[in-house]
Amino acid sequence: MEKKTTKREFYEMIKKIVAEDETLVAFCEKEIAAIDAKAEKAKERAAAKRAEGDALREAVQAVLTNEFQTIDEITGKVEGEEVTKAKVTARLTQLVKAEIAEKTDVKNEETGKTVKAYKLV
Numbered sequence: 001m002e003k004k005t006t007k008r009e010f011y012e013m014i015k016k017i018v019a020e021d022e023t024l025v026a027f028c029e030k031e032i033a034a035i036d037a038k039a040e041k042a043k044e045r046a047a048a049k050r051a052e053g054d055a056l057r058e059a060v061q062a063v064l065t066n067e068f069q070t071i072d073e074i075t076g077k078v079e080g081e082e083v084t085k086a087k088v089t090a091r092l093t094q095l096v097k098a099e100i101a102e103k104t105d106v107k108n109e110e111t112g113k114t115v116k117a118y119k120l121v
Contacts, residue, residue, distance in 0.1 A: 008035045056083070060091040061120075064101055068117035070108075092118050 015028040056078075063069075063077040075088045095101035099121060106117040 008032055011035070056080070056087060057091040057094055059083075060088055061095055061100060064095075064118060064120045066120055068104060068106055068119045070106065070115050070117050072115075074118065 011028045011032050015025055015032075018024040018028075059078050059080065060074060063074050071085060071089055071092065074092070075083065075085050078088060092101060092103070096103050096118070101118050102121050103116055103118050105114050107114050
């Protein structure tokens with residue numbers, strides 16, 4: 001499988017080819033700098049988004065106890081406007097992968113359905 005050539009790499013190649021023309025070299029350097037700045041901004045946004053996600057994960061972890069709780073129970077205890085069942089489930093999965101929480105199947109007596117339940121390890 002071939003490696004895809006990036007826009008930055010194309011500008012580097014063009015810069016080498018047109019080394020005699022200072023105007024084109026300056027243009028290529030400006031474009032490369034813009035690409036680098038855009039990539040840096042994207043990294044900052046991603047880090048901020050991860051930190052925000054970490055806050056929800058910490059809130060979910062704080063709600064967990066040593067007894068199994070269903071996702072609905074945990075979602076009801078987590079405070080915040082943006083808290084949804086899907087987001088809580090995603091954070092619980094992260095906690096299970098990090099071996100902070102444990103997951104099992106529990107049968108709901110009222111409905112007879114089997115649901116996932118989580119507790120701290």
